[in-house]
Amino acid sequence: MRRVWVAAIACAMLAGCGPQQPRVDLRALAIADLARADDRLLAGCYACLIEARDIYAGLLTGPAAALAATRQFEADLLIVLREQELTIDTTKSMARLNADGAGLPAEYDVPRILERLSSLLPFATGLSDAGYVDFIKAHRDEGATADDDLRWLAQTPLFAPVRDYLALSIRCNPIYRASDAPTSTTETPPPDDDPPLLAYRRATCIGAKGLDALRALYELHPDLAEAAFFVALNAPQGNGPTGEKRTLAKAAYAVFPQSPAVTYAMAVITHSAGSCRDALPYYNETLALQTRHESAQLGRTTCLSVLGRSDEAIEAATQLIGWQSTKQLEAYYWRAHNERVQQHLDRARADIDESKRRGRTQENLTLAGVIEYEQGDFPPALEDLALAWALSKERNCTAAWYQGLVHVKREAWTEAGEAFNRDVVCFAANVREDRAGLASMEAHTELDADFRASQIAAFKAAIVEDERQRRASALNGAAAFASGGTIDHVRELLDIAALEPSFADQIATLKAYLDARAAEDAAPESSSSGAHERPPIQ
Numbered sequence: 001m002r003r004v005w006v007a008a009i010a011c012a013m014l015a016g017c018g019p020q021q022p023r024v025d026l027r028a029l030a031i032a033d034l035a036r037a038d039d040r041l042l043a044g045c046y047a048c049l050i051e052a053r054d055i056y057a058g059l060l061t062g063p064a065a066a067l068a069a070t071r072q073f074e075a076d077l078l079i080v081l082r083e084q085e086l087t088i089d090t091t092k093s094m095a096r097l098n099a100d101g102a103g104l105p106a107e108y109d110v111p112r113i114l115e116r117l118s119s120l121l122p123f124a125t126g127l128s129d130a131g132y133v134d135f136i137k138a139h140r141d142e143g144a145t146a147d148d149d150l151r152w153l154a155q156t157p158l159f160a161p162v163r164d165y166l167a168l169s170i171r172c173n174p175i176y177r178a179s180d181a182p183t184s185t186t187e188t189p190p191p192d193d194d195p196p197l198l199a200y201r202r203a204t205c206i207g208a209k210g211l212d213a214l215r216a217l218y219e220l221h222p223d224l225a226e227a228a229f230f231v232a233l234n235a236p237q238g239n240g241p242t243g244e245k246r247t248l249a250k251a252a253y254a255v256f257p258q259s260p261a262v263t264y265a266m267a268v269i270t271h272s273a274g275s276c277r278d279a280l281p282y283y284n285e286t287l288a289l290q291t292r293h294e295s296a297q298l299g300r301t302t303c304l305s306v307l308g309r310s311d312e313a314i315e316a317a318t319q320l321i322g323w324q325s326t327k328q329l330e331a332y333y334w335r336a337h338n339e340r341v342q343q344h345l346d347r348a349r350a351d352i353d354e355s356k357r358r359g360r361t362q363e364n365l366t367l368a369g370v371i372e373y374e375q376g377d378f379p380p381a382l383e384d385l386a387l388a389w390a391l392s393k394e395r396n397c398t399a400a401w402y403q404g405l406v407h408v409k410r411e412a413w414t415e416a417g418e419a420f421n422r423d424v425v426c427f428a429a430n431v432r433e434d435r436a437g438l439a440s441m442e443a444h445t446e447l448d449a450d451f452r453a454s455q456i457a458a459f460k461a462a463i464v465e466d467e468r469q470r471r472a473s474a475l476n477g478a479a480a481f482a483s484g485g486t487i488d489h490v491r492e493l494l495d496i497a498a499l500e501p502s503f504a505d506q507i508a509t510l511k512a513y514l515d516a517r518a519a520e521d522a523a524p525e526s527s528s529s530g531a532h533e534r535p536p537i538q
Contacts, residue, residue: 030064034071041075042161044197045223046255049079073100073108074162078197080117081169085204086226086259087126087290107157116149116166120173125233126261128292129326139175146170165201172205196221203227208234218248225255229262232269243447245269260289264296273451274458276303294325301334310338329358337367345375362391366399373406381406389422397426397469404476408537413484420477421489424496427470434463471500472538479510479537482517490514506538 037055040048053075059068076097083090094117101110119139124132149170153163194202199217203210204227211234218227229252235245249262249269256262267282280303286296297320304313317335320327336351348371355364369385372378385406388399400423407416438459441452474496482490494510497503 027063030059030062033059034064034067037071037075041071041078042195042197043221043223044195044200045221046079046082046226047223049075049082053079069100069103070108071159073097073104073110074159076100077113077117078162078165081120081165082226084117084120084122086229086256087122087261088256088259089289105157109152109156112152113156113166116153116170119175120169121175123261125264125295126259126290128290129294130292130323131290136175146173161195161197164198168198168201168205196224200224200227204230211235222251225252228252229256229259229265232265243444243451246273246448246451257285258289260286260293260296263289264293267296267299271299271303273455275454276306279303280307292323292325294320294323294327297323297325298327298330298334301331305334305338308341310341313338329355329361329364332358333364333367336364336371340367340371340374345371349375360387360391362388362396362399365391366396366402369399369406370402373402373409376409378406378410394422395426395429397423397430397473400426401469401473404473404480405537408476408480411483413480414486417477417481417484417486417489420473420480421493423473424470424477424493427466427473430466431463431470434459434466438463468500471497471503475500475503475506475510476538479506482510482514487514487517 033055037052037059040052040055053072056068056072056075059065060072062068076093080090080093080097082088083093094114097117098114101108101114104110121132121135121139127135150167153167153170156163158166196217199213203213203217211231214227214231214234218224218231221227228248232245232248232252235248246269249266252259252262253266263282263285267279267286270282271279280300283296283300283303286293287300290296297316301313301316301320304310304316314335317331317338320331321335325331332351332355336348336355339345339348339351349368352364352368352371356368365384365388369381369388372381372384382403385399385403389396389403392399400419404416404419404423407413407419438456441447441455441459444452447455474493478490478493478497481487481493490510494507498507
């Protein structure tokens with residue numbers, strides 16, 4: 001079908017296709033070049049569109065000049081659309097498109113085409129939150145409905161695939177109000193002769209529903225790195241058996257490092273895989289491309305915090321707060337976290353209270369409880385930690401640990417023992433998950449070697465840390481129960497704590513305490529001294 005498009009239109013636009021005139025070779029070469037350029041345009045990848053545009057530009061002074069001028073405009077139109085889809089800066093491409101369109105016939109209605117382009121929303125994750133909202137506000141009330149635009153577009157003499165691509169972009173544009181949205185669906189089965197250019201746009205238009213089509217398209221046309229990007233966005237979370245999200249995002253990044261949507265995807269996917277050190281440069285690149293990208297700034301703040309770079313994290317969080325962004329809750333949380341690390345507890349308390357005022361999450365409630373505990377303010381600490389534990393569905397081990405410590409300070413021994421006992425169960429669940437993750441990662445030898453090695457090391461470190469925390473909770477639980485005279489669970493918890501060699505001295509002290517208590521209980525009342533040193537708490 002694409003060869004029919006090329007041959008029919010080329011012959012119609014070139015006067016005298018027969019071999020009678022002396023310039024027949026030039027015409028034949030021009031037709032061949034037009035066919036080659038049209039083929040690259042229909043291939044649809046960003047590099048393909050640029051290649052097509054450059055071929056058309058080379059034909060502007062030959063026998064195909066009129067058609068080449070139109071096609072150059074259409075190729076640049078598609079380039080602008082692709083850049084918008086990836087939130088790439090279109091300034092240079094739009095200037096070129098304006099220049100291309102200046103000499104086209106009136107029936108192309110270039111001003112309206114340019115107006116429609118300006119109202120097509122760039123890809124959301126490449127924009128700041130404020131930029132997204134401002135764009136919607138600026139273009140939502142322009143008056144035209146999608147159906148108005150589609151009826152107009154159907155009458156233009158644009159190359160059919162280009163017209164169809166622009167129509168799909170109009171249908172997918174989220175700026176229309178419900179009453180102004182197109183009445184026909186974009187989810188109808190694609191034609192059998194759909195070129196990659198249109199197959200790509202149909203699939204990206206319907207989001208996650210187009211995932212299988214995009215994946216198949218990318219397998220057939222690996223130069224469509226933009227398809228890899230959208231598959232990476234919509235593929236299931238996690239590394240998966242082949243690390244698909246990460247592999248595809250890297251393929252897109254290799255072609256589109258100038259796209260903040262792509263750099264941000266690289267940052268998030270890398271961050272989600274547990275490597276803040278590797279994710280941080282991608283967050284920085286995103287912010288260089290999109291200065292007030294709140295989500296990238298939040299990711300950067302988080303990673304600086306995880307990497308222990310507290311001064312920089314506080315500065316980044318403060319900047320995010322100053323933007324009056326949608327990420328205020330998180331920004332105040334991370335600033336409080338780093339202020340606590342630096343032992344500025346009053347400032348940390350003020351910031352975590354500000355975070356809670358914007359919404360209560362298990363994360364900010366936990367940090368609030370920790371700070372309140374360290375300030376000796378136990379009633380609100382218990383309230384915040386209890387709610388954090390409940391919100392986590394009993395998987396917030398930090399909240400349980402600090403509940404135990406608060407109860408110890410209050411000398412509420414039974415409550416402390418119960419809190420630490422919950423923590424033993426919590427950390428045991430963590431260890432099981434760590435071991436399952438390690439086994440899965442070790443089994444997938446097809447993954448990138450460096451990535452796989454870093455993940456295996458991270459799982460092993462998590463197992464060691466979570467197992468030690470489980471044993472520490474067991475030791476503290478045993479000590480708390482013993483201090484309160486509740487001996488039933490002590491021996492069982494000590495068996496768990498004894499798996500940690502470094503706890504040997506504390507365990508020996510606790511066992512001596514238990515032996516002394518047992519001896520006292522067995523002795524005549526008159527010989528009881530009642531004085532014993534309380535068992536140690538970690």
